[in-house]
Structure formats: structure tokens, C-alpha cells
Amino acid sequence: MTNPLYDPFAVLQKVYGQGSWLKQALADTPIEEAHRARTAKAAYGVLENDLYLDACIRAFAPKNPKLPIRILLKVALYFLLFLGKPRYMVTDNAVALAKKLGKGGAAGFLNAFLRAFDVSKVQPPAGEAERLSFAYSVPLFAVKRLLAQYGREAEEIVRHRTPRTFVRFISDGAAQPYLAAAHERTPFAGVYAFPAFRRDAGYDEGKYTFQSVGSVAICHGIEPCGHLLDACAAPGGKSVLLAEKCARVTAFELHPHRAELIRAYAARMGAENIDVVCRDSSQHDAAYDGAFDAVLVDVPCSGYGVIGENPDIKLFRREQDIAALHQMQTAILRACAPYVKAGGCLYYSTCSVFEEENDGTVAAFLAENGAFSAEEAESPLGHKKTKYGLQFLPHLSMGAGFYFSKLRRRA
Numbered sequence: 001m002t003n004p005l006y007d008p009f010a011v012l013q014k015v016y017g018q019g020s021w022l023k024q025a026l027a028d029t030p031i032e033e034a035h036r037a038r039t040a041k042a043a044y045g046v047l048e049n050d051l052y053l054d055a056c057i058r059a060f061a062p063k064n065p066k067l068p069i070r071i072l073l074k075v076a077l078y079f080l081l082f083l084g085k086p087r088y089m090v091t092d093n094a095v096a097l098a099k100k101l102g103k104g105g106a107a108g109f110l111n112a113f114l115r116a117f118d119v120s121k122v123q124p125p126a127g128e129a130e131r132l133s134f135a136y137s138v139p140l141f142a143v144k145r146l147l148a149q150y151g152r153e154a155e156e157i158v159r160h161r162t163p164r165t166f167v168r169f170i171s172d173g174a175a176q177p178y179l180a181a182a183h184e185r186t187p188f189a190g191v192y193a194f195p196a197f198r199r200d201a202g203y204d205e206g207k208y209t210f211q212s213v214g215s216v217a218i219c220h221g222i223e224p225c226g227h228l229l230d231a232c233a234a235p236g237g238k239s240v241l242l243a244e245k246c247a248r249v250t251a252f253e254l255h256p257h258r259a260e261l262i263r264a265y266a267a268r269m270g271a272e273n274i275d276v277v278c279r280d281s282s283q284h285d286a287a288y289d290g291a292f293d294a295v296l297v298d299v300p301c302s303g304y305g306v307i308g309e310n311p312d313i314k315l316f317r318r319e320q321d322i323a324a325l326h327q328m329q330t331a332i333l334r335a336c337a338p339y340v341k342a343g344g345c346l347y348y349s350t351c352s353v354f355e356e357e358n359d360g361t362v363a364a365f366l367a368e369n370g371a372f373s374a375e376e377a378e379s380p381l382g383h384k385k386t387k388y389g390l391q392f393l394p395h396l397s398m399g400a401g402f403y404f405s406k407l408r409r410r411a
Helices: 006-018 022-028 033-048 050-060 067-081 087-100 104-116 128-136 140-150 153-158 172-178 213-220 237-242 256-268 319-339 359-368
Strands: 165-169 191-194 208-210 225-230 246-253 274-278 292-298 340-350 372-375 390-392 402-409
Touching: 006 022, 006 033, 006 067, 006 087, 022 033, 033 050, 033 067, 050 067, 050 128, 067 087, 067 104, 087 104, 128 140, 128 153, 140 153, 165 172, 165 213, 172 191, 172 208, 191 213, 213 237, 213 402, 225 237, 237 246, 237 256, 237 292, 246 256, 246 292, 256 274, 292 319, 319 340, 319 359, 340 359, 359 372, 359 402
Parallel strands: 225 246, 225 292, 246 274, 292 340
Antiparallel strands: 165 191, 165 208, 340 402, 372 402, 390 402
């Protein structure tokens, strides 16, 4: 059996060292299959607690270690603090791995650090924003934004939650064999949350798919129609689900390899009424003007509503990204709005909890486009109503944070 710290280290080396997203790093790294679940748990756990682990290292290291040793220390501390592994085991494996990686010069430092480490001496900083940033490893800029926008609810938004796997079944019959396992119902037909779910042949046979409750809720808010455009469609979950309530779906995707993901997704689920077009939705094409009964614009965003499932977002998104994303979101809305027929709907959604990307983007669009007005939207999933739409929050919406707005083009 390999050193238990090795596989998490190898995965996280790609994230911290090469800027890879965690899911891609897990897919691209050879991992001992017998312990894949443990490796994934450790890799996710380290990123979920990244800033806290940084504070632990600062408290006991005289100077900041170089990146490979810092990654190794974070993995070791996660095994020690969150997985409850014995100190001697964690220390011995950390030292052995450092030597295997050609970092034998750091072996003494690792040994001394891990033997001396005392979590009770790692104290939270003063200040509410600083405390929340420390406790939940959320960047300080994001915590300050959330406190300003949500007040005391900010802690509920960033609080760590037990992971769930959301599964959407094509029918009640397809779901029945799986419901003997522990599960939680959602407000949506055929969609269940499982604490653990192992993919089997039913996935390849199109009996079920993995789809977040946020994605399903967005589709639920869209009216049945004749021809719908999903303007930012990859990987295709919304296009496939919307193909059940719309006669035809056209899916735009900028990148060819991601367009192929949509085609494969549609084929697996038996959705034959989807046309995939490889193009940039931020660039207007007059050939599509008035071509669609409805347009869904699920724009690129900060992703801060889904950091529970994607903790690497906290590592890569910076405060200056929010303004740039707002500009991109407005550009995509502006480019796609003419595609909506008179009397049709333009739907806007994000997986963000920041007002600037949500009501702020819709407000900027409406200010320059008098042909559209916001309509009241509804959802059976817990949410807050905003001026222009619905804000879903992790503590109200089964762990998801996202936004949905329904805009009607005047007849």
C-alpha cells in the first residue's frame, strides 16, 4: 500500500502548483483505486480548510515553508485534525514522503513541527469578518461582502456542510431500486439527495444523472415553450432537462470540447431535440434575432454559491474578478436579449451569492434595455425574494447558493 499522504499530495500539487481545478486534478492523477474515496476526501478537505491550515502552519513555523513542504504539511494536518489519525502515523508518513520526494532536508523540520503542533495554541483573530474567514477558510474580501449584504446570515452561508450527491432519475420506476439507501427528498419530482451514491450501469443506460438542486431549480422556473436557447450550456444538464418541457433546445457553447460534452450528455439521456452550436454567446449574431420563445443565460460567475462542492473556487477567485465578471455577464445579456421573440422570456441565472453579479447585473441590463421588465418568479425550494428575482442560499436551499431572474420582452 502506498503512503496514505502521497495521493492527496500528488493531486494538490497540481492544484496549488499548476493552477488546476480540483476535479480535473483528481481525474488526471493516477490514484490508488482502493483508497480513491479517502484521497478525494482529503484533497477536498484541505482546500475547504485552506486558510485555517495556513494559520496553523504560521503558528508553528518560524518562516513560511516552500510550496511542496507547505502542501505536505496541509495534508498531514488534515489527517491529524480532521481525520483523527494518530500523530505518530501522520508524522512518520510525512517524513517518509518528504524523503521520497527528494526533500529529505526538510525531514527534521516536518518531524519537529508535527510533534510540537498543538491546535489549542492556534487562536482566531479579532474582528467578526476575520473570525469567519479563519473559521471557514473563506477569503476576507468575500466575508466582508457577505456581512455587508446579509448581516448575521453570512455565517450560515459560509458554514461547512455535510456533502450531498443530488441524483435526478428519469422516472419513479428508475428511482425505486436506489431509494432503499439513505436519501432525502427534494421539492422536485425524481430528484433526491444521497449522503453517498455509487455510480453503476444505470448511469450509462440513462436511467439517472447527477444534477445539482440549483440546476434543477433553475429549469423548474422556466416556462414550457416551443424553442429555447440555452446560451451558456456546457456541460448540458440544463439543456437536457429543459428538452423535456420545450419542443426544441439550441445549446450554445464556446469551446468545442465542451460542446462535445453536451452532445454526449444528450445522447446518454436520450434527448434527441437538442442542437449544439459552438459559438461565443457574448457576441451578438443578428441571424438569431427573434428566433427563440425563451433564452436562458446561465452566465459565468464567481461561483461563491457553490464553494461547498467546489472549495478550489476560494483559492482562485479574487476580489477584482467580481467587477470583471459583472461586465461579462452584462455583455452576454446584452448580446442574447434580441434573440427573444416579442412576448417571450429571458432568464438569467448564476451560482453566486453576491448582489453585484445578481440583481446588480439585471439592474444594469434593464437600465439600458426598456424592451424587458422583470416578472415575479416562484420556486418550491427555499429562497429569498430580491428586487428582480430569487436568491437561493445554502442554509435555505439544501446547500446551494444561486440566483434566478425572469425577464419578459414586451409584446
